[in-house]
Amino acid sequence: MDNIKVSDLLEFLDSIAPFRLQESYDNSGLLIGSEEAKISGVITALDMTEDVIDEAIEKQCNVVVAHHPIIFSGLKRITGKTYVERAVIKAIKNDINLIAIHTNLDNVLQSGVNERIAKRLGLTDLRILSPKEDKNTDIGSGIIGFLPEPVNKNELLRLIKTKLACTAIKYTHNNDDNYQKIAICGGSGSFLLDTAKKQKADCFITSDFKYHEFFDAENEIMICDIGHYETEQFTATLLQELIQEKFSTFAAHCTKAITNPVNYYF
Numbered sequence: 001m002d003n004i005k006v007s008d009l010l011e012f013l014d015s016i017a018p019f020r021l022q023e024s025y026d027n028s029g030l031l032i033g034s035e036e037a038k039i040s041g042v043i044t045a046l047d048m049t050e051d052v053i054d055e056a057i058e059k060q061c062n063v064v065v066a067h068h069p070i071i072f073s074g075l076k077r078i079t080g081k082t083y084v085e086r087a088v089i090k091a092i093k094n095d096i097n098l099i100a101i102h103t104n105l106d107n108v109l110q111s112g113v114n115e116r117i118a119k120r121l122g123l124t125d126l127r128i129l130s131p132k133e134d135k136n137t138d139i140g141s142g143i144i145g146f147l148p149e150p151v152n153k154n155e156l157l158r159l160i161k162t163k164l165a166c167t168a169i170k171y172t173h174n175n176d177d178n179y180q181k182i183a184i185c186g187g188s189g190s191f192l193l194d195t196a197k198k199q200k201a202d203c204f205i206t207s208d209f210k211y212h213e214f215f216d217a218e219n220e221i222m223i224c225d226i227g228h229y230e231t232e233q234f235t236a237t238l239l240q241e242l243i244q245e246k247f248s249t250f251a252a253h254c255t256k257a258i259t260n261p262v263n264y265y266f
């Protein structure tokens, strides 16, 4: 199958994580470009920053598939004053097609953002943490599963730091020093804390907890906030692997750019 078009890629991505499953506030799908464009190559990334678009131009890839949509809440002018406007201008000027696969990829059990994190930690018996409906429990937010055997706090923290390649972990205490049932939500997951507690998770790995929200753990669950980029950094590789496995007529590269805007100073 030569001459793969952007529409073919969109159809494939929809078969993995249907775009209709995205949250109402989201903006997943083709953001810039044309469904009719023939694909010369793909760069996958977490964010569609200018660096990533530069890399696409350099590698002669005319498609960027990223998790976070760079156009999110609407654009009223495009004058290059913000990083969003500059990325948009660069993509259009260079005929780069931008595709976002965001909350729809968060909301699937298989081949989604959270399954990738869970597998890195070696969790089994994976289920959606908060299913959207009672009938279809394979769609919804977060994931929950079990470590092969219980570990203590230090073992768990070490496992998370190593397997999820994070620089720092913000965590709360759990009265019980036995951790086996682990809940996960890539990205901002504090809205799932109650669900994780109700499901008796020993630990909840996510990011973007606010100071006062950490108190809500009430020593019943260990919250591990490892950083937004850190939870979702494996999504770029996930997308690259899925796309490359399906299409052999063009190359799919995972970006070399580290798009995390946050640095740590110790």
Ligand SMILES: [Zn+2]
Pocket (backbone or CB within 6 Å): 068, 186, 187, 188, 228, 232
């Ligand atoms: Zn995110």
